Amino acid sequence: MIERVAEIQEQAEAEISAASTAAALEELRVQYLGRKAELPQLLRDVAQLPPEQRGEAGRTANQARQSLEAMIDAAAAKCEAAEMSAALADDTVDITLPGSPVEAVGHHHLLSATRREIEDVFCGLGYSVIEGPEVETVHYNFDALNHDPAHPARGRSDTFYIEGDGEGPEQTLLRTHTSPMQIRIMEETPPPIALIVPGRVFRRDSDATHTPQFHQIEGLLVDEGVTLADLKGTLLAFARSIFGADRELRLRPHFFPFTEPSVEVDVSCFMCEQGASPEGDRCSLCKGTGWLEVLGSGMVDPNVFAAVSEHGYDPDTHQGFAFGLGIERIAMLKHGVPDLRFFYENDLRFLRQFG
Amino acid sequence: MRVPIDWLSEYVEVDLTAVELSERLAMTGTEVARVLHHGPVSADNFVVGKVLSAEQHPDADRLRVCSVDTGDDEPRTIVCGAPNVAAGQTVSVALPGAVMPDGTKLGEAKLRGVKSSGMILAEDELGIGSEHDGIMVLTDELSAGTPLSEVFAVASEVLEPEVTPNRSDCGGLYGIAREVHAATGGALSAPPWADDPGAPTIGQMPAGIAVTVEDAVLCPRFTARVFENVTVGPSPIWVKARLAAAGQRSISNVVDITNYVMLVSGHPLHAFDLDQIAGAALTVRSARDGETLTTLDGEERVLDADICLIADADGPTSLAGVMGGSRSEVSDQTTRVLMEAAVWDGANINRTSTRLGLRSEASSRFEKGLPPEGALEAQAMATALMLELTGATLADGTLDVGGDGAGANVIRLRDARIVSLLGTPIERDRSQQILEALGFNVTAADDGLDVTVPHWRRDDVTREADLIEEVARINGLESLPPTLPLNRTGRAGGLSREQRLVRRAEDVLVGRGLSEIVGWSFTDPEVCDRLLLDDDHPLRALVVIENPMSSAQSVMRPSILPSLLDAAAYNLARGAEGCALFESGSVYRSGPGEDGMAANEHHGLGAIVTGPAREPSWADPQPPIARIETAHALVSAVLGALGIDWQVEQGELPFLHPGRTAMIRSEAGLLGWFGEVHPGVASSWEIAQPIAALAIDIGRAAAEAPRQTMFSDLTSFPPLREDLAVIVPAGVAAANVVACIIAAGSPLVNRAEVFDVYEGEQVGEGRVSLALHVDFAADDRTLSDEDVAPLREKIVAALKSELDGELRG
Incomplete structure (x- = not known):
């Protein structure tokens, strides 16, 4: 019997090795290990053998059966994998067809995307982001900011006023800058403060380079011992974050009613080397000057602190800087948008390019 | 203002090129908008000539053949077409090789057979005025061959500075010269008014004229001098050339003198024909409402009571500080001139010129506020020119009402304060040098300098910070070290919670395929009618804007919807099949707002989707059209992201489809709406397809969002899900079915959600079948069928009794 088991095993192993399909292996499984097969029959017959032979014969037959089973399983798994591979190899599609269904992601407007980018720079420097009302009073928009009562910007030709019965400082208008929030915040928060105010502002101007509404970000930092050099360092950090790590900064003295000293801030052009393109042409972005005017700023005028002195701001001990930049201008410079009108036309072909 | 460098050089030494000078000025606070060139490129080959003879051209009636001495060995022949050319004249000649202002290079030419080697010049050929009727005739003292540039400025670079509004002193060339002196170190000449030929007459009243100033606030100073034996005529060529380079037209010697002095001193003057002043008396007063005055430009101006004027016995004769009147204008017949140099209230002049739409060189200077002292400086300079150029004699007396301004302010400039404001020191000697160059008087003090402010900076420099700015700007800001301030606020900064949530809401919409627009805050009041709003x-x-730029932009938008419709219409008209847009911005209602706001503004988040709810593709060629459920899903996404509990409520809004309007309600009240735009509204925007729309008061929603989410155990005891199909009468809201199930299944039913809706024969007419997932769960055990079965019966009973519902199949 032991010899017979060995014969069966040898024969079966040869046939299993030769089988190449899962179906053939299933047949072999039935043939050698099925209920009516010889090997299981031999196993059942072990009980009829003399007791002294049963041990060895049983062990041998059992081992043979387990060995064949394992061999068939392994061969079957291999076959199935090969068959699946073959089937998958035949099952191809054109992977270059577009995705579907189209769940296109939308776009932030370039002005919003730029605003967020700038906000994030100053958030990183520890500034809070504050927003304020767009309909303001003469007091907050002009008086408290040291605006000369005769300043032409207050005129009906420059500023939008709101119909109503407010008079004098309480007359309402559309804010012409985000600066009124300087005063509103200082009235509420004692120094030190560090904040930026993004928002929509309005001026009565409409031509190729002006729209009657536009967007600004105002910055204000007040503490003891704040210097113009601190302003320069802060704006350098801003310029490098927005326009690239190689940028330099240039301060030009200027005049604004609410800062003293006041400076216009230029950033070195990121499209050229000192005004000339690599081909030697005059740079069209900076008009050959090598510098881009990006914002106005300065040290907060002592009169502005005087207007909020009862809230803890002392013109003799507190110093601060303020800056204001146009989001449209930054976006136009950075992305090469040639005309302000694109921002307000809301043409999808424009909107989808950004954000 | 235009600053010819040639003219400027009379007051300050200029060693830089025009471009270098403009860069230096820009870096010290005076932006130069442009550098222009006036006249020919170069003054080479332009000389003085003497006409020796002028004969008729043999073959041309209108040409003369002239023999002209231009200082060479031989006279040269020049053919000239001017009618006034004559032997004995001293003229200006362009020799062959000269380059004319238009760029053409002069050569020798034959004119009707006669060779002409040069050109006798008329004014317009050198860019001086428009005179072309005749050649320029120069004074006879000049010798032949003298370079023309020694006679007048033939060619000059011209700067166009943009003077900041605080620098009224830079409204004249001398003020600019002072800046150049401080910025470059070029030597500054004494001011051209330093010697006043009329000085002895100050304080006496001139005979034959009386002046009354009724309002010293509107007119802080009024000075006048009287000139007799005036001969009005053309100005000499050097005056004309300078005015032309500065952009001023020459009119007559007297008028040119007023302009010339204004351009140098920055202080405007006005010349009256004294014999045209009725009653020989002037009164400075406010106009009466409706009073009229014909100004020099020939326009009749209707005045109001806020306008200041100068009147004589016959009424208004000059618009103070803005423009003279035609009645007392200087003419060829004038022999007696009253020269007025006054100071007017800047704000009032600004108002007048705005109100009348009349801006002049004078008004643009006066509106910045001029110092009273400038009036007599201008008189001094004008007097010298009147005596020199018009043959006039100065009558005794200088009328002066008002006198000088307030005494000089002395300000301490502390070294320590310079460091603390700038972050870098400036040597005391350097500060002193800069301030003195700018005309300040400086004396040493213990801790710095005592600085006396000159009258021309009286209004501008009033505090230590102003002095520091002066010192810093001239010293230069290039060397300022960039440092970062200590941020000692004790706050981390960053976005507020509400701002982060608004960003999140916007990001959700972007993630769902919507593109953000930025609309106008302005709108047309007719938008209310277009939105079908009741009265x-x-x-x-x-x-409402009091002074809008157009009626289409005359009110602030009361809703976020119209600008979205504008953008949709714009894009649909340009071929878009549909669009998915949102906007995040302010909307405005009148009346006081919260927290001291002047108007009722809130931050709105609006969206519209029209056309395919998503873009069609090859595998999804016909996606559903956006309808109310599209808007509903967006609202769910936004408010879900913010963690806000909300419910849908029936509503009514005039601009939405009445059968497809839903209000968004949370515990705090209404947060907004969604639905489909009323077809009548859509057609007003010329949109014919359904528009799904939503609006959320996102400021309020963000404020209301839960501050902090606390953990719930949703994993230890998973829910048991059952699906129910319920047939209810049509018209029963799905939300009511859900509410009924949750109430009846309390406390173990925590969620019920509609996943299918069916209407048709199988459920019978007037009835609808809703299929719902119902989740049963407890937080302390896994539920079994025995737990759920009784609740299920309760739910079925409740649906029957409350909603006339029954289980299907």
Whole structure:
């Protein structure tokens, strides 16, 4: 019997090795290990053998059966994998067809995307982001900011006023800058403060380079011992974050009613080397000057602190800087948008390019 | 203002090129908008000539053949077409090789057979005025061959500075010269008014004229001098050339003198024909409402009581500080001139010129506020020119009402304060040098300098910070070290919670394929009618602009919807099949807002989707059209992201489809709406397809969002899900079915959600079948069928009794 088991095993192993399909292996499984097969029959017959032979014969037959089973399983798994591979190899599609269904992601407007980018720079420097009302009073928009009562910007030709019965400082208008929030915040928060105010502002101007509404970000930092050099360092950090790590900064003295000293801030052009393109042409972005005017700023005028002195701001001990930049201008410079009108036309072909 | 460098050089030494000078000025606070060139490129080959003879051209009636001495060995022949050319004249000649202002290079030419080697010049050929009727005739003292540039400025670079509004002193060349002196170190000449030929007459009243100033606030100073034996005529060529380079037209010697002095001193003057002043008396007063005055430009101006004027016995004769009147204008017949140099209230002049739409060189200077002292400086300079150029004699007396301004302010400039404001020191000697160059008087003090402010900076420099700015700007800001301030606020900064949530809401919409627009805050008041608002609808409480740029932009938008419709219409008209847009921005209603706000503004988040709810593709060629459920899903996404509990409520809004309007309600009240735009509204925007729309008061929603989410155990005991199909009468809201199930299944039913809706024969007419997932769960055990079965019966019973519902199949 032991010899017979060995014969069966040898024969079966040869046939299993030769089988190449899962179906053939299933047949072999039935043939050698099925209920009516010889090997299981031999196993059942072990009980009829003399007791002294049963041990060895049983062990041998059992081992043979387990060995064949394992061999068939392994061969079957291999076959199935090969068959699946073959089937998958035949099952191809054109992977270059577009995705579907189209769940296109939308776009932030370039002005919003730029605003967020700038906000994030100053958030990183520890500034809070504050927003304020767009309909303001003469007091907050002009008086408290040291605006000369005769300043032409207050005129009906420059500023939008709101119909109503407010008079004098309480007359309402559309804010012409985000600066009124300087005063509103200082009235509420004692120094030190560090904040930026993004928002929509309005001026009565409409031509190729002006729209009657536009967007600004105002910055204000007040503490003891704040210097113009601190302003320069802060704006350098801003310029490098927005326009690239190689940028330099240039301060030009200027005049604004609410800062003293006041400076216009230029950033070195990121499209050229000192005004000339690599081909030697005059740079069209900076008009050959090598510098881009990006914002106005300065040290907060002592009169502005005087207007909020009862809230803890002392013109003799507190110093601060303020800056204001146009989001449209930054976006136009950075992305090469040639005309302000694109921002307000809301043409999808424009909107989808950004954000 | 235009600053010819040639003219400027009379007051300050200029060693830089025009471009270098403009860069230096820009870096010290005076932006130069442009550098222009006036006249020919170069003054080479332009000389003085003497006409020796002028004969008729043999073959041309209108040409003369002239023999002209231009200082060479031989006279040269020049053919000239001017009618006034004559032997004995001293003229200006362009020799062959000269380059004319238009760029053409002069050569020798034959004119009707006669060779002409040069050109006798008329004014317009050198860019001086428009005179072309005749050649320029120069004074006879000049010798032949003298370079023309020694006679007058033939060619000059011209700067166009943009003077900041605080620098009224830079409204004249001498003020600019002072800046150049401080910025470059070029030597500054004494001011051209230093010697006043009329000085002895100050304080006496001139005979034959009386002046009354009724309002010293509107007119802080009024000075006048009287000139007799005046001969009005053309100005000499050097005056004309300078005025032309500065952009001023020459009119007559007297008028040119007023302009010349204004361009140098920055202080405007006005010349009256004294014999045209009725009653020989002037009164400075406010106009009467409706009073009229014909100004020099020939326009009749209707005045109001806020306008200041100068009147004589016959009424208004000059618009103070803005423009003279035609009645007392200097003419060829004038022999007696009253020269007025006054100071006017800047704000009032600004108002007048704005109100009348009349801006002049004078008004643009006066509106910045000029110092009273400037009036007599201008008189001094004008007197010298009147005596020199018009043959006039100065009558005794200088009328002066008002006198000088307030005494000089002395300000301490502390070294320590310079460091603390700038972050870098400036040597005391350097500060002193800069301030003295700018005309300040400086004396040493213990801790710095005592600085006396000159009258021309009286209004501008009033505090230590102003002095520091002066010192810093001239010293240069290039060397300022960039440092970062200590941020000692004790706050981390960053976005507020509400701002982060608004960003999140916007990001959700972007993630769902919507593109953000930025619309106008302005709108047309007719938008209320287009939105079909009733007459008393609260959205009609518009914020109205008093001085709009157009009626289409005359009110502030009361809703976020119209700008979205504008953008949709714009894009659909340009071929878009549909669009998915949102906007995040302010909307405005009149009346006081919260927290001291002047108007009722809130931050709105609006969206519209029209056309395919998503873009069609090859595998999804016909996606559903956006309808109310599209808007509903967006609202769910936004408010879900913010963690806000909300419910849908029936509503009514005039601009939405009445059968497809839903209000968004949370515990705190209404947060907004969604639905489909009323077809009548859509057609007003010329949109014919359904528009799904939503609006959320996102400021309020963000404020209301839960501050902090606390953990719930949803994993230890998973829910048991059952699906129910319920047939209810049509018209029963799905939300009511859900509410009924949750109430009846309390406390173990925590969620019920509609996943299918069916209407048709199988459920019978007037009835609808809703299929719902119902989740049963407890937080302390896994539920078994025995737990759920009784609740299920309760639910079925409740649906039957409350909603006339029954289980299907």
